[in-house]
Amino acid sequence: MSLYREEAVVLRTHKLGEADRIVVLMTGGRGKVRAVAKGIRKTKSRFGGRLEPPGHVSLLLYEGRNLDVISQAETVDHHRPIREDLDRMTDALALVEAVDQVAQEGETNPPLFKMLTGALRVLGEWDPRPALLVGAFYWKLLALEGVAPVVDGCVRCGAPDTVSFDPVEGGTLCREHRRGTPVEGETLRLIQRILGGQLAAALGEPPGPTVSTVSHLATSTLEAHLERRLRTLHLMREVPGPGLRFTNLA
């Protein structure tokens, strides 16, 4: 039984038995790791609230036969502003959900870990909250996965003038091959800035139709790549949801 030390971000947790939890972690050195936190659901657990998503923690784990076991946990960043604001929390959950889908157990991915911790730090620290953060993170995630979108010409024929973006094709299309969502130059320029080294400036963009189109396209493209729906944004974005307003019930 060997002990190891890892820095990690908590992606999600599942209940296990009476008082334990399985904690899914994105670690810096071992990729995605599933580990057991024993007794964590008891009020006197020494882990306390450290192993809640999207906490950034430093852990001591020992290797188990199936699942590793968390022996000690120290907080690196508990992201308190994220836990106290529904929009920031939704964004954080959207980030960890995507990382949980993309990361594979047993495959190290230090750039992904670095990107996730960076995004969570920005989400916790920036005021106002960067509206483009989740969208930009998804575009960067696609690029890291090796499926960066083609936005400088038609993905089919290479023609420079493009009119639409198709998440399934993973890029822009010319008038002849057009499919998907019609897009304007401003939208494409913003995606180019995200992927082309001007991320910080792009994150400063105020909320508006362009930011929301870029975010929407990022979500659809990542969903097309993963071949599954990302639940967080779909479930949480319409707060309060239609029909849930008090006036509607009066």
Added chain:
Amino acid sequence: MYANAVQELIDELGRLPGIGPKSAQRIAFHLLKLAPEDALRLARSITVAKERVSWCRRCFNIAESAAGGVSPDDPVECEICRDSRRDGTVVCVVEEPRDVVAVEKTREFRGRYHVLQGAISPIDGVGPDKLRIRELLARLDPEGITEVILCTNPNIEGDATALYLSKLLKDLPLQVTRIASGLPVGGDLEYADEVTLGRALEGRRAVGE
């Protein structure tokens, strides 16, 4: 392999949470070895519980009807909702019926409850529309509720649910409060995590008042 009746019993027991095929087999044989009256008592208590227990039509806690069972046209109210000595202006919003029991054990709360029957957990596909939030909103005005206490678990799902509800209720003419977070009595300060200790400091109060 086994006689039909035994196999059926094993299959049914195997559907229970946390019971695998081997455990199901062990329980089934234990039941077969029991005296008939003991086994029938178990069967009877399952039948009676299923017949009499339903969700309270007001708060969605567990409610028990008198003998004769629950009719779908006449859903019952739980003991707490029926108790007229309770303060009907304060409602404590909890995730599960077992949380009602936990709060009741404190003997500190004399208001009524509302059980959401879950918490928002986007990763598990549980959105606000799957909880009893609509029913909570429908209670506020007719029951003259003036304070809503958000008593969801202090984990990410519970916090998300509390934030969602506070956003939903913020423009209404009532007070919305969240239960305090802090250190467990008998716990050690050095093991407290930063979020808990931070909240405990924030919620400190004057001594001797």
